Amino acid sequence: MKTKLMFVMLLVFFTTIASYAQITKVEIMATGLTCSMCSNAINKQLKTLPEVERVSTDLNTNTFTVHLKKENQITPLILKQKVEKAGFFVGSMIVTLTLNHSKWENSVAITPEGSTYVFLDQKTNPGKEEVAVKVMDKGFITPKEYKKTAKALSKYPTYAAGDAKTFHVKMM
Known part of the structure; x- marks a missing residue:
């Protein structure tokens, strides 16, 4: 009986402190590209993911827009690993x-x-069902930008923990 009560209390606690989110689209600006063949390599890697519906590429900005299928189980880390691969x-x-x-x-x-998104300096509901956020963790922004923001990020306990499933994001 105590176990059931504890489970219900935990369930209520976690549903009151968090909002549930689903990734629908990701815009990735890649670095180090020199030609259209480089772009093609990233495009092929991203399309190997079963959660990906389609990928569009802007060669002028080296940006890949990845549209995802509904009810996908993808994380920013998986997409990052594909670009690095x-x-x-x-x-x-x-x-x-x-x-x-x-x-x-x-x-x-x-x-x-099970991924967690910690909204930096966002204390209230954004008032929208769909929000665009920029991932601010190391490896998701340029080293120069990371150096600028690392000190500010260090005040978040979740950042210091370094969990691969926790992403620190800033509203766009």
């Missing part, structure tokens, strides 16, 4: 999240696969 780096990653519940406390959103 092609031999390049992520200079910027903007993730479009659909917030499925209106509960919003402690600036946290959790995806069905």
Whole structure:
């Protein structure tokens, strides 16, 4: 009986402190590209993911817009690893999240696969069902930008923990 009560209490606690989110689109600006063949390598890697519906590329800005299927289980880390597998780096990653519940406390959103998004300096509900956020963790922004923001990020306990499933994001 105590176990069931504890489980219900934990369930209620976690549903009140977090909003659930689903990734619908990701814009990845890659660095290190020199030609269209480089772009093609990244494009092929991204398309190997079963969650990817389509990928469009802007060669002028080296940006890959990845449209994802509904109910996907993808994380920014998986996309980053695909870009790196092609031999390049992520200079910027903007993730479009659909917030499925209106509960919003402690600036946290959790995806069905267990990834956590910590919204930096965002204390209230953004007031939208769909939000675009920029991932600010190391490896998701340029080294120069990371150097500028690392000190500010260090004030978040989740950042110091270094969990691969926790992403620190800034509203766009």
